Amino acid sequence: MGLMALGAADAQDLASLQPQALKCAGIQDLRLSDPNLTGDGVRFGVICRSFTYSADGEPQNDYRPNTKHVCFQNAELSFHNSSSKPAGISDHATAICSILFGQDPNGVASSVGSFLYEGVVPQAQGHIYEFWHFVKQYIYAQAKPEVDIASVSFGQPVEAEWTRGIEALIEHKGMVFVASIGNGLNASDPSFYPGAGPNVLGVGVVSSVNAADAATKLSEFALAYPEESSTGPTADGRCKPDVIAPGNCLVADQEADRGYSMTGNWSSFSTPVAAGVVGLLMQTARQNPELSPVLSPDGGNCLLKAIVMNSATKLPFWHKGRLGIEDDHEVPLDYVQGAGMVNATRAHELLTAGRGKPGDIAAAGWDLNQVRQGLEYQQVYRITIDESSQKTLTATLVWNRHYGQTYPFKHLSDIDSDLRLEVFAIDPANPTRPVLPLDYSDSKVDNVEHLCVDIGTLPGYTVYEIVVSYSDLGAKPASPAGERYSLAWSVEAKQTDESILWYDLNADGIVDDRDLAILKNNSTAGQKAPGAYLIGDVTKDGSIDDADVQAVEANRNKKAAWRIDTVAVNGPVAASVVN
Numbered sequence: 001m002g003l004m005a006l007g008a009a010d011a012q013d014l015a016s017l018q019p020q021a022l023k024c025a026g027i028q029d030l031r032l033s034d035p036n037l038t039g040d041g042v043r044f045g046v047i048c049r050s051f052t053y054s055a056d057g058e059p060q061n062d063y064r065p066n067t068k069h070v071c072f073q074n075a076e077l078s079f080h081n082s083s084s085k086p087a088g089i090s091d092h093a094t095a096i097c098s099i100l101f102g103q104d105p106n107g108v109a110s111s112v113g114s115f116l117y118e119g120v121v122p123q124a125q126g127h128i129y130e131f132w133h134f135v136k137q138y139i140y141a142q143a144k145p146e147v148d149i150a151s152v153s154f155g156q157p158v159e160a161e162w163t164r165g166i167e168a169l170i171e172h173k174g175m176v177f178v179a180s181i182g183n184g185l186n187a188s189d190p191s192f193y194p195g196a197g198p199n200v201l202g203v204g205v206v207s208s209v210n211a212a213d214a215a216t217k218l219s220e221f222a223l224a225y226p227e228e229s230s231t232g233p234t235a236d237g238r239c240k241p242d243v244i245a246p247g248n249c250l251v252a253d254q255e256a257d258r259g260y261s262m263t264g265n266w267s268s269f270s271t272p273v274a275a276g277v278v279g280l281l282m283q284t285a286r287q288n289p290e291l292s293p294v295l296s297p298d299g300g301n302c303l304l305k306a307i308v309m310n311s312a313t314k315l316p317f318w319h320k321g322r323l324g325i326e327d328d329h330e331v332p333l334d335y336v337q338g339a340g341m342v343n344a345t346r347a348h349e350l351l352t353a354g355r356g357k358p359g360d361i362a363a364a365g366w367d368l369n370q371v372r373q374g375l376e377y378q379q380v381y382r383i384t385i386d387e388s389s390q391k392t393l394t395a396t397l398v399w400n401r402h403y404g405q406t407y408p409f410k411h412l413s414d415i416d417s418d419l420r421l422e423v424f425a426i427d428p429a430n431p432t433r434p435v436l437p438l439d440y441s442d443s444k445v446d447n448v449e450h451l452c453v454d455i456g457t458l459p460g461y462t463v464y465e466i467v468v469s470y471s472d473l474g475a476k477p478a479s480p481a482g483e484r485y486s487l488a489w490s491v492e493a494k495q496t497d498e499s500i501l502w503y504d505l506n507a508d509g510i511v512d513d514r515d516l517a518i519l520k521n522n523s524t525a526g527q528k529a530p531g532a533y534l535i536g537d538v539t540k541d542g543s544i545d546d547a548d549v550q551a552v553e554a555n556r557n558k559k560a561a562w563r564i565d566t567v568a569v570n571g572p573v574a575a576s577v578v579n
Helices: 011-016 028-033 091-101 131-139 161-173 215-218 266-288 289-295 300-310 344-353 513-528 546-554
Strands: 043-048 074-078 102-110 115-119 126-130 149-152 177-182 200-204 241-248 251-252 261-262 364-371 378-383 391-398 419-426 435-441 450-454 463-470 482-492
Touching: 011 115, 028 261, 028 266, 028 513, 043 091, 043 131, 043 266, 074 131, 074 177, 091 126, 091 161, 091 251, 091 266, 102 261, 115 344, 126 131, 126 463, 131 161, 131 546, 149 261, 161 177, 161 241, 177 266, 200 266, 215 261, 241 261, 241 266, 266 289, 266 300, 266 344, 266 378, 289 344, 300 344, 300 364, 300 391, 300 450, 344 364, 391 419, 419 450, 419 482, 435 450, 450 546, 513 546
Parallel strands: 043 126, 043 149, 074 126, 149 177, 177 200, 200 241
Antiparallel strands: 102 115, 251 261, 364 482, 378 463, 391 450, 391 482, 419 435, 419 463
């Protein structure tokens, strides 16, 4: 019962666990520190499309995972649909549900040998819904299903009444929705709705490395690439995704009662990884009354989103918006990484750091509060740090957009709020004033603001303020009650990023001519299309140029620890399937 094998394991045993993507996301390390974090008591809703449809568009009821597979033997799964047709199996749903709920102490695959298989939340309740049943029963009716969190691993390139209905459920019913953002340029995918919606937590995919063997592909991960993970901005100019997560997982076979295969780099499978992390946070909050705001139907979903985003790990080439040296104050997130890669361990630490209300706060924490228009209503959080070392302050502000509660769930933009997030340094010679503005995030279209600021570099400055306010303090209030918001923050030692991925652009484990070719192609593409999202600005000077070429040349033949030289690996990072 539970994850006894993992609970008794040590760090060395983690190498035998699958999916290894969960280690990359910090989940396995978190469970080592607390073996009881298994999703126990959390109700997951997994919304799945039928695999086939009739000529008139009716779903054929083949939306279910392969429950005969041994990894689901102890899973608590329920199924919900409106069809009288016999239930059929979906390989897509099988993969997603095994990532979430799978458990098999005797897993075997020819590509990786034997392993212990454990999903993110194997002891959670899984409610599997056929998509159109969910739409009619819950979205159109605006009725909250009996689940705590919903995961959606599909979408469409434009918003529709059902995607806006999800936004309304999030706002009015306190639902938590996690959805995939799309599979990038290689799949001709723009940012997909509902993942591209403002209130949903949208998830992109971190690709596995371009290795010669399956075991390495399953355990080593590189970056989120525009070719394989859809990018922002959305059609209305907002940043998406919100976060990214590793997606290449070993998952249960669709037809057999045993056997596993590799998914490849798709956002469908990074989404349950991220959703599972949110579920682990909800389980933690249920065990500690002081963390109960996370579970509140009035803004708890914003708080979970803020914590997950603020604790995310920024991978090489992270920058706000598109390529440039400026800190874009009106673009809060990276257009392909969002706030970064989901990090379960850091998210759990941030959650358990506890609540801090306006006034003096600890170096890490969160708040669920309200702000009104007017200078006197600014919410000010004050942090005192140790002057002796350079640090990074990260802060994330999240609030919901507003939608009507009846079909077609119109976006009520006239009552939306435009909030602003700022960081100030307080003059030690005059602690009440003046202040030195360090940075601000003030998007005119997003309902997320995000800052990552270097602090501790000013001699004598030890006090910093995080300020939440309306962007236009003098504007006529859209709502006299103000806006409910969630804020998460942390102060940590500034990290030195020495990842080989700054130079190994095709993630094959060695810096060579292939990386220089990618760099030069991206430089040319950037000159032809300045608005394109491109990687390769190694020197962080705002452009891909000769200085970057020289930096890559200086690291020629540098190898990753996992690189195997006996087999040549060519081509771009690609998804592979293991049978």
